[in-house]
Amino acid sequence: MLQPPIRIALAGALGRMGRQMTDAVQADARLALAARFHRPGMVGEGLVSRDEALAMADVVIDFTTPAASAALAEACAARSGPALVIGSTGFHAAELAVIAAAAKSVAIVRSGSYSLGLNMLAGLVEQAAKALDPDYWDVEIVEAHHRHKIDAPSGTALMLGQAAAGGRGVDLETVARRVRNGVVGPRPAGEIGFAAMRGGSIIGEHSVGFCAEGETVTLSHAAGDRVMFARGAIAAALWVAGRPPGEYDMRDVLGLGAPARHCG
DSSP states (O other), X not given: OOOOOEEEEEESTTSHHHHHHHHHHHTOTTEEEEEEOOSTTOOBXXXXXXXXXXXXXXXXXXXXXXXXXXXXXXXXXXXXXXXXXXXXXXXXHHHHHHHHHHTTTSEEEEOSOOOHHHHHHHHHHHHHHHHSOTTTOEEEEEEEEOTTOOOXXXXXXXXXXXXXXXXXXXXXXXHEEOOOOSXXXXXXXXXXXXXXXXXXXXXXEEEEEEEETTEEEEEEEEEOOTHHXXXXXHHHHHHHTTOOSEEEOHHHHHTOSSSOOOOO
């Protein structure tokens, strides 16, 4: 017996990823585009209000801003659904706490990247960090994005940093160096550095360098088209529909990490 298509609502429908997601959802027979919404007060011409969209959907796909994503998670939790796929990056601790609280009532997938290749890269970075002694191997994460990106380091760069820190068994915030300026002194052993470039129309480039005396190992990924993020978000939406409440990530979706976490 054929399963009915999963009803999708798209947040930030007029943005870059919102338009990309519209095309991707409409092209997938497993999904039905139930509703599109953008900013409060913007309705008509195919857009509805946020509350109308939530009432029509099984899953909301959201590539907007941290504040909007946190508010959306609260709204989904207040009505015990729909499930949520969040692709926004650059969250503050308070916004992450709101999403974590919402995940006690609804299933939420949140990831710094919805690219299959980048999530595979994160797994390789974790393995390399586990194998290479931090007293001898320095880690530097370099990322480049288009001029319109508003957060730095990127969510993907932070995801890769978390992978490296996880491989070493340390907390990223205790070893991260996000800015270097002026006379900063010798590099401490175990530090994980970040560097960000912004310009033009670069979709996304990330590399993780493991640097020792006399040799360097570089793991990297370059994005050529935003369609890869749309494919990943669709995979997450198909996976999260009907899941128990909890906060998940793409490693859960792809079966690359520990068993999925859930609440309730």
